[in-house]
Amino acid sequence: MAKLESVYGLHSVQALLKSAPQRVNEVLVLQGRQDQRLQKVLQAAASADIKVRQVSRKELDKLAAEGNHQGVVAMSFPGELHDEKFLYQLLETLPVDPLLLILDGVTDPHNLGACMRSAEAAGVHAVIAPKDNSASLTPTARKVSCGAAEVLPYIPVTNLARVMKKLQELGVWIKGAAGEAEQSLYQADLRGPLALVMGAEGDGMRRLTRECCDELLQIPMAGEVSSLNVSVATGVCLFEAVRQRQLG
DSSP states (O other), X not given: OOOOEEEESHHHHHHHHHHOGGGEEEEEEETTOXXXXXXXXXXXXXXXXXXXXXXXXXXXXXXXXXXXXXXXXEEEOOOOOOOHHHHHHHHHHOSSOOEEEEESSOOOHHHHHHHHHHHXXXXXXXXXXXSTTSOOOOHHHHHHTTTHHHHSOEEEESXXXXXXXXXXXXXXXXXXEOTTOSEEGGGSOOOSSEEEEEOBTTTBSOHHHHHHOSEEEEOOOOSSOOOOOHHHXXXXXXXXXXXXXXXX
């Protein structure tokens, strides 16, 4: 039997109950908590006929990596692991031009969760990352994603360069964010089938990943700070793509 994992935080638990209630074994809530936000979770659990149990704060703290569980934890079976085959099948069935996010070596689960949150809000269809030297969807990453990790496909791949080349063969333009790039994000055409590549927190994209990009783009910086946090940069790039795509 698969080992249960904890999903915690109001947004994350609500998203899980909405998108995949069959994964939830039981919901644990803080004893004595009765506020309206929690009632939405309880109603969703009741609708799916999922057991709810009241427990102490100490027990919830043990299940939440950083204790920021907001009084609710869902004990769930692991979600479906997506692979390259899933990605290519997804591209075949999309009724619109794909918008993908590639994260090259993002190792901080907080940054991964924040990138997932921005990606889901921007309408990204899937997030792709190398299996090695990357953060996985830990409880912390799921919590920071505010539910995005429960609904947005996250696809770890063995060979990122190979996947990027396959995407190009399928007609997807790959554009990477790099501080040394000459072209501005705001001068680039981000319409059509697109994959945006964001590099690691400190070193940026790896050399081979950079070489696989069709174009490199930089976010114009007006201040003294030389770079943005990867999750902030991801939001900036994705929503410029959203703006252009809405304008057509």
